[in-house]
Amino acid sequence: MSRQMNGAQIVLKALKDQGVDTVFGYPGGAVLPIYDEIFQQNDIKHILVRHEQGATHAAEGYARSTGKPGVVLVTSGPGATNAVTGLTDALMDSIPLIVLTGQVPSFMIGSDAFQEADTVGITRPCTKHNWLVKDTDKLAETIHEAFHVATSGRPGPVLIDIPKDIQFANGNYVAPAKADVGHYQPKVKGDKDAITALAELIENAERPVFYTGGGVINSGKGASQLLRELVKETNFPITSTLMGLGSYPASGDNWLGMLGMHGTYEANLAMHGCDLMINIGARFDDRITGRIDAFSPKSKKAHIDIDPSSINKVIHVDVPIIGDVGHVLEDLLKIWKSRGRKTKAAEVKKWHAQIDEWRGKKCLSYKNSDKIIKPQYALERLEALSKGMDRYITTEVGQHQMWAAQYLGFEDPNRWMTSGGLGTMGYGLPASVGVQVAHPDSLVVNVAGEASILMNIQEMGTASQYRLPIKQFILNNERLGMVRQWQELLHGERYSNSWSEALPDFVKLAEAFGAKGILCSDPADLDDAIMEMLNHEGPVIFDCLVEKHENCFPMIPSGKAHNEMLMGEAETQGAIDSGGAVMV
């Protein structure tokens, strides 16, 4: 049954029918008709951000913490271009976003009109797909197709550009069930023969390792459950990428910690020395592989991924399985069990003993101080004091992000929101806004650096407006810590522009935004200060003054292999050669 209504009404109706409860946005001339409809209804809550980039990251936080797509509404021109970073971030990390942009009226497109930009042209490479709607009758169907595309297969951001005359004009509304969402139907079931081949490899492996990624989390909570069952049944060790933390619990017996450039010694050596690597929903990112020609040289590799273009893109694999992680793990368990649940238990036990030996190196130990707060210590205390709470963590990008991944434990999926692929400084604060909107009663902490947080600090205004009790936990070293670390290792300790000069007084800044500010610089006061933050009912900026020159270890220097890790300061001399220096 189709109904006549105007374009703006169609937008609201379509969002409502898609189950949307929250939209992050910022008004402007080209979306005024839609904002007028928002004003006249109560089903969809609109969160007014302070910058369009903030809207996209907030929607990412919302999406990542709920498993539902995040929705963004911004105006034409600068509204759309400001959303580009968030779109690219969501594309790299496979986060489903639906971004609605206003556009100048269709009869003015191409005339360099006020606030006109070629939005679909600009966002073509940073969306999974995008549409310019030229006919109000097509609007509802396009929105439904957009939700389908964003959430099917490998999730990602989509954008719908809606000229203002289309918003005013009348057209037919089509309900989601009646809409033709196109032919895009990625396959979710893995090939049975390939899955059987993997089951056979599992039966014969002596030094296996699971290498899991964000795909497990994107596949839904069921996939994490199946992964846990698979790990328990096989007793294989498991590591995860930055994006996959939480799919297997950090407290689990088989957990090796995160792998990669700043991963644990045991995880990286297990990857290097394994005879069977089972990649589940990860993509052999360069932060993971290190030097490609020396990556896990003696292993058979299986790769489960829903995106066929991820297979053999970087690392050649022996058993590719194209499908959704949840579906494939279900079939894998079924097939492996029906073949008698076999593993080489004795050899795997020996492998665990070897791994325990590596674990004994305690690669995350650091030299603590009773004078200065070490960033690692701050995170250990945050972890200890917030453990067991209903907790969500977001981060900015840099050293603090890696320390958060190393020292905080994640027991469940969807609890950890970070910018992995794009590495977007300024992601964490708005992401924490989005997470808190989705989970108003939970504890949401953004582990931040003082430089990153300033990139989207304006979103504190959003937090104040909606009384979102987000906690900004700043590890303040007055440096762009990761840049500084690389300059120390690569550029002869010439610290070009990597210090944070003229920093604001974060306590006063918090107060200026109507939030609470807490300053802590003495390790002895840290616990009380963290408790004060956790117990405060409103938003908090916690300015934790930490050691200024701490480096993030362990570290695989660029251009090196997994077994060439740096464990601490003593090993950094000449660690990166000229070949590695050109890499990022």
Add this chain to the structure above:
Amino acid sequence: MNAVKLKKGASRKSAYDLKNFSGDTIETHTLAVLVDNEAGVLARVIGLFSGRGYNIESLTVAEVDHEGSRSRITVVTTGTPSVIEQIKAQLDRMVPVYEVHDLTVEGPSVERELALFKVVGKGDKRLEAIRTADIFRANVVDTTLESFVFELTGTPEKIDAFADLMRPLGLDEVARTGVAAIARGL
């Protein structure tokens, strides 16, 4: 609807039957990509090639099914076997793409290109030009007392050979369509 009928190839499963990654030999492949003829679809495909650093040797595109609004893009590309596989996978996952066929590996195929040559000359050169055109079965589609426009259809190699022969005979301008290709047989 014959124009869009393509033999069901291995493209949907291409990741399963990858050849061994033996060395870095550069291969030339002809791909047929069936897409929705929606706004910006060509920009999308070209953007994929430029954004990821792939080569385009030749590109032709036209709507082949007006009712279904589908276009067929024929693209000739070069790369190592792994890059070719990656190109196919990247094309295949695009939302408006229906099918990707690697005509180079999916069995014998026919490749044709159309070209127009303007040749300017007098006397013996003019005579030699028309004689050579006859050998190549090129058609004369325009003539003045001092020039010909030849129309030639054939493989890219044939077009190249004709251009080489015409150059000393007064070749002035060439317009080429790029390759259109289709699998042989049913």
